[in-house]
Amino acid sequence: MNIGEIARRAGVSRSTVSYALTGRRPVSAETRQRIQAVIDELGYRPNAAARALKEGRTRTLGLVIPPASARLTDMQLGFVASVVEAAAQADLDVLLSPSGGDHDRSFERLISGNRVDGVILMEIRLEDERVTRLHREGLPFVTIGHTAHPHGTCWVDVDYGTLVARCVHHLADLGHRGIALLNRSTELIAAGYGPAHRAQAAFAEAIHQRGLTGVDLPCADDPAAGEEWFEQLRDRHPGVTAITTINEAALPGLQRGIERLDVAVPREMSIAGVAARHWAEGFRPQLTAADVPTLEMGAHAVALLLERIATPTAPPRHLLLTPPISLRDSTGPARTT
């Protein structure tokens, strides 16, 4: 079914059908109705490829997600959902590319065949080949997270540094003197994953400012690792009375470890961190944490990308969110033994 067939059946020319559809030039009510009737009857919709070819745009956004091998965290899933949702609202489709590196076939297909009008990149590294690649290609893009050179690109991010610092200060205010940072995995840190590095730096800085003892320990992004992490912490750093976490995926394990070793929260151990709200509220006791607004971030990313597509020459804009830390039940005064 194509526009020519509709035109034939409605007894008009193809252009009239096209104009009736787009409304870009007036069409008499009578012919418009006749055309619409035929369209409804045959269930016609313009061919997307032809339209894309003609208009030079695809009405499709690319979303680059971590490879399938890596299990998506709840937060990442939140981004995907919110991006897809926001795109759908703008009548845009989303093409998925599961890719880590630069030379991934699916990534290359996505960006270099004019398949999409713009790209949203998740899980950015401090030095990220894909960003360079996209720059070279001249394709509009927005990243969730930012690189070490943030000024040339459009991005949306959470200010992990400030949030971790606030957590440390909050805990210090409560009298804690030994605080541990439950960081992301060693591999991620080695790969130059920004949030982990920024959290590390801010943690060290805040610990230093308050004259505290800090323990910065990485942890793989899964429950089992979280459980082990807590055991090791209790074992090797008995002086620690509070934890700052940015590792959402390790929370269930942390919880199990706490229960297994029968540690009372917050009486014996305070915890404050950064997590999706859903995760923080699922923790027992509920976690004092900065709730990462994934929904909002995905929507912002799409909005920024649309701006960028509309005016690629405009200076890149950023959005660094510092969500408030919601006081829940996992932090309390340090025991004064």
Add this chain to the structure above:
Amino acid sequence: MNIGEIARRAGVSRSTVSYALTGRRPVSAETRQRIQAVIDELGYRPNAAARALKEGRTRTLGLVIPPASARLTDMQLGFVASVVEAAAQADLDVLLSPSGGDHDRSFERLISGNRVDGVILMEIRLEDERVTRLHREGLPFVTIGHTAHPHGTCWVDVDYGTLVARCVHHLADLGHRGIALLNRSTELIAAGYGPAHRAQAAFAEAIHQRGLTGVDLPCADDPAAGEEWFEQLRDRHPGVTAITTINEAALPGLQRGIERLDVAVPREMSIAGVAARHWAEGFRPQLTAADVPTLEMGAHAVALLLERIATPTAPPRHLLLTPPISLRDSTGPARTT
């Protein structure tokens, strides 16, 4: 950058470039190399829209996921990941459509503008408008899950009925006389969600066969509901000594409820169910469960869809998986009080 420009620079015609690229007709080694050199230099890739227009296929699959508002379960996420992965392996892209109903704009865009060569549908209802719609459109599709009329369509599913029955029999063999079914949500059941209905029927049947007392209770798909579910169970059905679950998302809550009420598993309460392996192994004690092979199912769905695209007239094929129940640590003999 287009094929004409490449042709010009390589000093050949456009068709030669095209043939050098596709290999559909012999090109002398010398010219092929010259062309390749130009292509590499300029980083040319054929325009996807033009190719789709000419070839009449998009090399893209559509994946219809539950709307973003509904939080994806781990199992659903597993399907998405495996479908995307399998598609990438076949050099196909995946277009996402978050849609529940039939009249969703994004769903309509997906299926009626020739945007995709085929569609994979998740979260099928027993009576599903979208299936009807796809049939009418004549677009090849495969569903994960199946409708009440399974013979006309291609699908991949887990045999919830058999698995639930096996769980019941396993528990009955261990001497349990009162068994509860931790089902999916009331809304899902009301909406005609197949797995919930089939589990229900098989549960009732097995309970009857073994002359047991069965309690079939729905539960919303989230941890909080799981916790409440368990409390109510203990409260109202003290005779129940075993649980069969098909509600993965409620597991963390079930776990919390068990811990809070200080119930020993499996000494006081046995649990067997259906869940992603990841989830079952994360449970404490590890859950005796049929591990839903999401990875395999996604790959199968893609394979079936590709078959269907290649030969749309072939009789539809199905795949009903009955993964073995892995004995772990959550089931044991009923207490003989």
Add this chain to the structure above:
DNA sequence: TTGTAGGCGTTATCAC
């Protein structure tokens, strides 16, 4: 208010 015609970038048929 409506129709005609050209071109978007490919691939494939036909001719050489």
Add this chain to the structure above:
DNA sequence: GTGATAACGCCTACAA
């Protein structure tokens, strides 16, 4: 072994 050319379905000047 290679080149010209006609489609694919749509949109949009330009013409009437």
